[in-house]
Amino acid sequence: MAAVNEINKGMNDRRATYIEYAQAVPLAYAIDPDACIGCGLCENTCLAKAVKYNDKEEETTVTVGSVILSPGTKGYDPSNLDFLGYGKFPNVVTSEGFERILSAGGPYFGHVMRPLDREEPKSIAWLQCVGSRDINKCGNGYCSSVCCMYATKEAMIAKEHIHGDLDAVIFNMDMRTFGKDYEKYFLRARDKEGVRYVKARVHTISEVPETGDLIVQYVDESGERKQETFSMVVLSVGLTIPDSAVELAKRLNIELNHYNFVATDPFAPVETSQPGIYTCGVFQGPKDIPGSVTEASAAACLAGADLSEARGTETKTVTIPEQKDVSDQEPRIGVFVCNCGINIGGIVDVPAVQEYAGRLPNVVFTDSNLFTCSQDTQEKIKEKIKEHNLNRVVVASCSPKTHEPMFMETLEACGLNRYLFEMANIRNQNSWIHSKAPELATQKAKDLVRMAVARAGTLKPLAQKVISVTQKALVIGGGVAGMNAALNLGRQGFDVILVEKDAQLGGFSRKLHHTIEGGDILAYLDKLIGQVNAHERVEVITEARVTGFGGYKGNFTTDVEIGPGKEKRTIKHGVIIVATGAVEYQPKEYSYGDDDRVVTQIELADRLEEKGASDLNTVVMIQCVGSRNDEMQECSRICCQNAVKNALHIKKENPDTQVFVLYRDIRTYGLLEDFYKEARERGVIFIRFENDAPPKVKASAEGILVSVKDHILQRDITIRADLLALSAGMRAADTDELSGIMKLNRNQEGYFIEAHVKLRPVDMPGEGIFLCGTAHGPKLISEAISQSQAAASRATTFLAKPEIKLSAITAKVDTEHCVKCLTCVRTCPFGVPMFNTELGVIEIDDALCHGCGSCASICPRQTIKLSFYEDDQLACKIDALLAGGM
Amino acid sequence: MRLDYPSNIKIIRVPCTGKVDVMHLLRAIQKGADGVYAVGCLEGACHYNEGNLRARERVNHVRRLLEEIGIEGDRVRMYNLSSGEGPTFAAYAREMAENIKMLGPNPLKKH
Numbered sequence: 002m003a004a005v006n007e008i009n010k011g012m013n014d015r016r017a018t019y020i021e022y023a024q025a026v027p028l029a030y031a032i033d034p035d036a037c038i039g040c041g042l043c044e045n046t047c048l049a050k051a052v053k054y055n056d057k058e059e060e061t062t063v064t065v066g067s068v069i070l071s072p073g074t075k076g077y078d079p080s081n082l083d084f085l086g087y088g089k090f091p092n093v094v095t096s097e098g099f100e101r102i103l104s105a106g107g108p109y110f111g112h113v114m115r116p117l118d119r120e121e122p123k124s125i126a127w128l129q130c131v132g133s134r135d136i137n138k139c140g141n142g143y144c145s146s147v148c149c150m151y152a153t154k155e156a157m158i159a160k161e162h163i164h165g166d167l168d169a170v171i172f173n174m175d176m177r178t179f180g181k182d183y184e185k186y187f188l189r190a191r192d193k194e195g196v197r198y199v200k201a202r203v204h205t206i207s208e209v210p211e212t213g214d215l216i217v218q219y220v221d222e223s224g225e226r227k228q229e230t231f232s233m234v235v236l237s238v239g240l241t242i243p244d245s246a247v248e249l250a251k252r253l254n255i256e257l258n259h260y261n262f263v264a265t266d267p268f269a270p271v272e273t274s275q276p277g278i279y280t281c282g283v284f285q286g287p288k289d290i291p292g293s294v295t296e297a298s299a300a301a302c303l304a305g306a307d308l309s310e311a312r313g314t315e316t317k318t319v320t321i322p323e324q325k326d327v328s329d330q331e332p333r334i335g336v337f338v339c340n341c342g343i344n345i346g347g348i349v350d351v352p353a354v355q356e357y358a359g360r361l362p363n364v365v366f367t368d369s370n371l372f373t374c375s376q377d378t379q380e381k382i383k384e385k386i387k388e389h390n391l392n393r394v395v396v397a398s399c400s401p402k403t404h405e406p407m408f409m410e411t412l413e414a415c416g417l418n419r420y421l422f423e424m425a426n427i428r429n430q431n432s433w434i435h436s437k438a439p440e441l442a443t444q445k446a447k448d449l450v451r452m453a454v455a456r457a458g459t460l461k462p463l464a465q466k467v468i469s470v471t472q473k474a475l476v477i478g479g480g481v482a483g484m485n486a487a488l489n490l491g492r493q494g495f496d497v498i499l500v501e502k503d504a505q506l507g508g509f510s511r512k513l514h515h516t517i518e519g520g521d522i523l524a525y526l527d528k529l530i531g532q533v534n535a536h537e538r539v540e541v542i543t544e545a546r547v548t549g550f551g552g553y554k555g556n557f558t559t560d561v562e563i564g565p566g567k568e569k570r571t572i573k574h575g576v577i578i579v580a581t582g583a584v585e586y587q588p589k590e591y592s593y594g595d596d597d598r599v600v601t602q603i604e605l606a607d608r609l610e611e612k613g614a615s616d617l618n619t620v621v622m623i624q625c626v627g628s629r630n631d632e633m634q635e636c637s638r639i640c641c642q643n644a645v646k647n648a649l650h651i652k653k654e655n656p657d658t659q660v661f662v663l664y665r666d667i668r669t670y671g672l673l674e675d676f677y678k679e680a681r682e683r684g685v686i687f688i689r690f691e692n693d694a695p696p697k698v699k700a701s702a703e704g705i706l707v708s709v710k711d712h713i714l715q716r717d718i719t720i721r722a723d724l725l726a727l728s729a730g731m732r733a734a735d736t737d738e739l740s741g742i743m744k745l746n747r748n749q750e751g752y753f754i755e756a757h758v759k760l761r762p763v764d765m766p767g768e769g770i771f772l773c774g775t776a777h778g779p780k781l782i783s784e785a786i787s788q789s790q791a792a793a794s795r796a797t798t799f800l801a802k803p804e805i806k807l808s809a810i811t812a813k814v815d816t817e818h819c820v821k822c823l824t825c826v827r828t829c830p831f832g833v834p835m836f837n838t839e840l841g842v843i844e845i846d847d848a849l850c851h852g853c854g855s856c857a858s859i860c861p862r863q864t865i866k867l868s869f870y871e872d873d874q875l876a877c878k879i880d881a882l883l884a885g886g887m
Numbered sequence: 888m889r890l891d892y893p894s895n896i897k898i899i900r901v902p903c904t905g906k907v908d909v910m911h912l913l914r915a916i917q918k919g920a921d922g923v924y925a926v927g928c929l930e931g932a933c934h935y936n937e938g939n940l941r942a943r944e945r946v947n948h949v950r951r952l953l954e955e956i957g958i959e960g961d962r963v964r965m966y967n968l969s970s971g972e973g974p975t976f977a978a979y980a981r982e983m984a985e986n987i988k989m990l991g992p993n994p995l996k997k998h
Contacts, residue, residue: 111972438894452897879899883918
């Protein structure tokens, strides 16, 4: 039965029995009740009897200590915005739909085509802020934070996929590429790939009936009416909260804000109005994947801290019998061939494969099973291992990616080393893809089994080293991020040493007064410092400098020098959290330092706090000072909201003060947009300038004269200001010495690099080392707090275990034949091989090696072996394959 | 996704294409494979930073070596894709098989 494929936005069909998409978790089939006619075919066909027609939703009660709400987001549905023609003109799609068009798993298998005629588009327009920053048509006043980046990404990928030239145009009000390394991506799209960015909000789309092309009408910055024709239009839809999540919040009595995001405090970003209930992701506020993943860890941190006393009380331990020593025995291989119901058996002649396997060298036993992965088959395999004294096992079935760990456990359960196991993938790599040629599939299954058997004969037992973990953390940096990380680790029940280079805790936040929401930063800081100092598990060391570092995950040693007397101390710890922070850029531009009427935003905030604004007639602010220029390409993320915050402060103190903000793009992302709107309502004037025509500043007795070309009037204007505030960007704290000692990588801006932008946003590449706060990149206090909670959470996953089992797949050096050419030292992406000057040998630490094999294959003397992937263990597969004659 | 590709392609698993040695590629040709190719992550997206770049260098090196002894270098190739790109994997497999068909049997193959 065919049904509409919702994941592909209805652009193609799928079956009524379906897997939602290739990466779905769990990767299991479901029946679409709306499309199913109940014919019973699937129930009768399923050999595992897994189809239940009358399966129903069940209500169960679970007793828990804390709750995390992460109901996610829904793309805005633009059907009601009739001027955009979505749902009426086939070639107008949403960004979600276009994402599917680009996907290899999408309706057109990754070929960029437009829905109407499946023609490759020659030009595509992206319309930003559909369902965001729009109180006129849809009531969503917030910025969705992610659309500028995804539109740019979609334009780049479309250009890559399309064979001819593609004119890609992004219509926007402000480009908000404020995240770490995002500005560089935007510049690449604009300057290298030729994506056009037009500052305009499109007011009408109409269709050319003959061609299906779309006419886009807009008013440009100078006020001129324009129109352009495109093959396709993509609506960059914003993020909204689904009704079901709003309902959920109501049931749980959770306070939501006026846009239905969870109402949170800037100093408690993932805590809801109900104690013990936490939130993360877009439900907390619009954000991208790195932000969501970070917040997820933050929520887990707080939820886990509430339960820390109960940690480990409901776990079960498996007892593994002692390992048999089989190293002196000749290989005795057992081969288990799987039918996988009819998945393999329906195509491949399994009995023939089994019979063939029985004739291969060293094979002493063969069997075939309906489902080799089932629990009863595991028991059967165990029996056969014992009965036939097998010392190597080959399973010919599916992918090792999903099933290898389970079969390895079966081996361990009867005393065989887990690495004496090999799989032949005769399903995913064979029966599924050669279903139209069963004979060829059977032949290939034999080839794959022959290769696996050959390799099994070469496998050796490998020992997984177990190392103990020093259950103590070191946090470097005593600012808001470092203190939160330390405090949260303490609350998880672990000892923490917090080292701070200054005499006082607090870091850069000491210079701040209020968040844009009105949160009192200094009061918060006082409270936080009090909590940190009072916590029995947290030891604070101030005036400390890191001077030495060594060890590996779970077992680090750090030397510090403390105080003016440079007292030495060595700290042993299992994990590290780096929170070294950032500082405000000291401008060289716009007469800063020469004239005391030119200040930074931080200094302006101090002044407003002290003297108010009653004596100010005119204040001018200039954005992007020391950001988004040749010297510092990146956006500093926080300055736009900082300017808006100070502008609002002035207007509230003295509505008569004229405030001008000279900007390039206003980047008040997420809920900050409300404050931008409020500033405009209160009469703050925002004037956009181009990077190549920055404002000119001249000091005079009457005031600071600021000239700029007004983008609406299209002429130069001059403003006489009492005060010129420069929105100076952020700069990473000086960590040259620290990063040298600890071998921590930084990007070209001096911020530390995370292990993976999306998947491991607070981990560093070295295991057991985590990162938070502005040491990672510019961010708001609330973001630094959630990130530090996330780092504490990730660190807890290490510290919660008294010992760690290391992978046995590591590189080993044959020191006798090694000529110490140091090629491995230069090659290793993680800097693991070391030359031991005392012993005169190369050493590769098991605990540090990631097992990629780069050193093994580059070693000119072939004295490095990667366990489980030794040269003969790969070469035997090549030999076995080709010995059969292809 | 069960995408069809020629059955005369067999996959050998390695932790990273950076582990693929010149020796492995040459051995396949020497033992009679008509072609051999390495499939790694997209350039710039290697899990181990630059294993795939090293693999490409080695593949290119092997291609030159083969040319020197009068065997078509194009029997050895390197492809890059991300793990989410099944259709691309199948497309590359078909492309490689077509390429080999055009080149004909490996002259080193014993008859």
